[in-house]
Amino acid sequence: MVEQTQIKAFVDKFNDRVKVSVPLARYSVVGVGGAADLLVDAQSRDDLVQAVNMADALGLPWRVFGGLTNVLLPDDGLRGVVIVNNATSVTFDEPNLRVCVESGKKIVSLARTSVNRGWGGLTWAVGLPGTVGGAVVNNAGAFGGEISKALYRAEVFSVGASPRWVEPDWFDFKYRCSKLKGAGYRWLVTAAEFQLRLGDLEYLTQKATEYTERRGKTQPPGKTLGSTFKNPEGDYAGRLIEMAGLKGSRVGGFVVSTHHANFFINEGNGTACDFITLLQLVQDEVYRKFGVHLESEIEIVSE
Numbered sequence: 001m002v003e004q005t006q007i008k009a010f011v012d013k014f015n016d017r018v019k020v021s022v023p024l025a026r027y028s029v030v031g032v033g034g035a036a037d038l039l040v041d042a043q044s045r046d047d048l049v050q051a052v053n054m055a056d057a058l059g060l061p062w063r064v065f066g067g068l069t070n071v072l073l074p075d076d077g078l079r080g081v082v083i084v085n086n087a088t089s090v091t092f093d094e095p096n097l098r099v100c101v102e103s104g105k106k107i108v109s110l111a112r113t114s115v116n117r118g119w120g121g122l123t124w125a126v127g128l129p130g131t132v133g134g135a136v137v138n139n140a141g142a143f144g145g146e147i148s149k150a151l152y153r154a155e156v157f158s159v160g161a162s163p164r165w166v167e168p169d170w171f172d173f174k175y176r177c178s179k180l181k182g183a184g185y186r187w188l189v190t191a192a193e194f195q196l197r198l199g200d201l202e203y204l205t206q207k208a209t210e211y212t213e214r215r216g217k218t219q220p221p222g223k224t225l226g227s228t229f230k231n232p233e234g235d236y237a238g239r240l241i242e243m244a245g246l247k248g249s250r251v252g253g254f255v256v257s258t259h260h261a262n263f264f265i266n267e268g269n270g271t272a273c274d275f276i277t278l279l280q281l282v283q284d285e286v287y288r289k290f291g292v293h294l295e296s297e298i299e300i301v302s303e
């Protein structure tokens with residue numbers, strides 16, 4: 001439990017950008033998650049670093065999130081300090097075709113601005129939910145593009161050291177993964193710089209429209225965390241789930257989408273417990289029918 005003196009220290013520093021006992025479901029795109037003891041709305045990389053240092057100095061656990069588009073938060077909430085990253089400044093380095101952004105910038109907005117300048121390299125991300133920080137940590141990708149391919153360098157921070165710039169190799173990127181995935185309670189990505197390339201404005205705009213339309217056609221509407229499972233080697237998770245006859249399967253408020261079987265939809269009062277039970281049911285059934293183990297793409301957050 002957070003003490004009054006600890007709350008006061010945060011309020012003195014961050015004023016009304018601190019909330020006490022706030023339900024995380026309000027911030028999660030899928031509408032799931034119990035209360036955080038303290039929630040800090042970080043508006044700059046300084047805020048990010050100071051919130052972490054303050055939590056550490058007060059002996060409180062902390063965690064940073066971006067758009068909360070890839071995490072399932074626990075029904076009983078999170079203890080300590082949850083930092084929501086809204087640090088969004090952007091600087092374009094025209095001669096070098098580089099763009100440097102604070103990690104709370106929405107990747108959709110960065111991708112769209114880059115396309116509008118005629119800069120290629122992030123066009124695939126025009127419909128990707130979440131922040132730049134979350135995309136780096138997850139090595140997010142779509143339509144053959146991947147964040148690690150455009151990353152020039154990133155600024156990272158952990159308690160006890162100053163923020164420092166690291167090269168892409170440092171992240172040990174793999175498919176939808178980096179060494180920081182699930183480590184948002186120890187490390188922060190505070191900023192990232194991307195190396196883009198000069199493209200044809202008309203071509204990039206047309207590609208952006210094509211990708212947006214493809215998302216519109218394939219992704220179901222409603223409250224979802226996107227693809228539930230990683231695609232297994234040489235196959236598609238959605239295809240296997242559909243072939244197992246699991247479209248429309250339901251646990252509590254969560255249902256396997258009838259539109260695209262790799263998406264779970266919260267139809268109302270779905271809980272983290274419902275989601276996990278449905279996930280296990282699908283994993284077991286697909287394994288029983290096809291001998292394939294589906295691996296979760298969603299990070300299931302626990303204390």
Ligand SMILES: Cc1cc2nc3c(=O)[nH]c(=O)nc-3n(C[C@H](O)[C@H](O)[C@H](O)COP(=O)(O)OP(=O)(O)OC[C@H]3O[C@@H](n4cnc5c(N)ncnc54)[C@H](O)[C@@H]3O)c2cc1C
Nearest residue numbers: 066067068069070130131133134135140141184189225226
């Ligand atoms: C409808 C939908 C469609 C999607 N489509 C795709 C897709 O096509 N391709 C794809 O790859 N993903 C997709 N996703 C998943 C998601 O959008 C990406 O994984 C996204 O990059 C997550 O970013 P976020 O800011 O929301 O991260 P969050 O969900 O907030 O956090 C994810 C993890 O990163 C950590 N983290 C976040 N920010 C930081 C930071 N600054 N420093 C350190 N750690 C941090 C968190 O602690 C957590 O462990 C989709 C999701 C949805 C809902």
